[in-house]
Amino acid sequence: MPETKLIKSRGTVTIDVEHCKGCELCIPACPPQVLTMSAAVNRMGYRYPELHPGCTGCAACLLVCPDFVFEVFRFNEARIDEVPA
Ligand code: SF4
Numbered sequence: 280m281p282e283t284k285l286i287k288s289r290g291t292v293t294i295d296v297e298h299c300k301g302c303e304l305c306i307p308a309c310p311p312q313v314l315t316m317s318a319a320v321n322r323m324g325y326r327y328p329e330l331h332p333g334c335t336g337c338a339a340c341l342l343v344c345p346d347f348v349f350e351v352f353r354f355n356e357a358r359i360d361e362v363p364a
């Protein structure tokens with residue numbers, strides 16, 4: 280059985296990959312480390328972040344991204360998600 284953990288999440292994000300310029304600032308900015316850079320590139324030729332399970336909706340990525348790639352959606356109530364450890 281793969282290891283899992285429970286996380287409290289207030290929301291999630293969408294990633295507008297076509298506007299990403301591949302600076303990678305968002306990768307270390309994400310506290311639960313659920314963003315990794317893609318192997319594929321967008322139409323401008325840049326790799327972009329991909330979201331893995333465990334986003335807490337903290338908005339750190341939105342604040343650090345110079346190109347407004349992230350949009351944060353808040354859930355009506357915080358929820359508990361089971362994600363890979
Ligand atoms: S909202 Fe927070 S947890 Fe979710 S991807 Fe952005 S930095 Fe990571």
Ligand code: SF4
Nearest residue numbers: 299300302303305344
């Ligand atoms: S911070 Fe923004 S522009 Fe930079 S890699 Fe992340 S999504 Fe792309």
